[in-house]
Amino acid sequence: MTNAPRSRRRLGAEEEVVRQMHTHVKALILPVLVLVLLAVGLGAGLAKMPPEAEPWGSWAALGLVGVLLIVGVLLPVLRWLSNTWTLTNRRIIHRQGIITRTSHDLPLTRINDIASERGLLDRMLGCGSLKLTTAAEDPVYLRDIPDVEHVHVMLSELLFGAPALGTVRSADDWVNEELAD
Numbered sequence: 001m002t003n004a005p006r007s008r009r010r011l012g013a014e015e016e017v018v019r020q021m022h023t024h025v026k027a028l029i030l031p032v033l034v035l036v037l038l039a040v041g042l043g044a045g046l047a048k049m050p051p052e053a054e055p056w057g058s059w060a061a062l063g064l065v066g067v068l069l070i071v072g073v074l075l076p077v078l079r080w081l082s083n084t085w086t087l088t089n090r091r092i093i094h095r096q097g098i099i100t101r102t103s104h105d106l107p108l109t110r111i112n113d114i115a116s117e118r119g120l121l122d123r124m125l126g127c128g129s130l131k132l133t134t135a136a137e138d139p140v141y142l143r144d145i146p147d148v149e150h151v152h153v154m155l156s157e158l159l160f161g162a163p164a165l166g167t168v169r170s171a172d173d174w175v176n177e178e179l180a181d
Helices: 027-047 056-082 119-125 148-158 171-179
Strands: 017-022 084-088 092-095 103-105 111-117 127-134 140-146
Touching: 017 027, 017 148, 027 056, 027 140, 056 092, 084 148, 092 140, 111 148, 119 127, 127 148, 140 148
Parallel strands: none
Antiparallel strands: 017 084, 084 092, 092 103, 111 127, 127 140
16 A cells, blocks of 8 residues: 655655555454444344333443444554554654554664565465564564565665666655556
């Protein structure tokens, strides 16, 4: 998923966004299941509600479902929406948080090695994780990255240059390719 940068002022001079993405949508599978179960449970509960429990029983059921909806659906969706990875031609930016926003920037010049990991479910869904190794710190993990193989290649070319037969593509080339997709 490529979007225009949310704020140009967050980028340095001549810094270009290569790719901006959320974690993979598989993070929303559980909230969708919770939503369906809450809807079915509320419908069944209201249908089976004894007449003597009305109207307070209905209000209690709606209140309980409302709380569970906020905790089991709304908060996970907001967490997913607020968790972004931005790859520029100079750094990787990770921003997350609903109320308190945290940010972590990793300059590309500090990365020594890139490794990818894809389990069976990740391969079926087209996502995976990247492990970025730096000289000074513990590895940085980018988990549940959509189209992880493409992101891995993009990072490799930005860091180490293109393969021997090709030429290094600029950030503009990556942006134009992503916009064409």
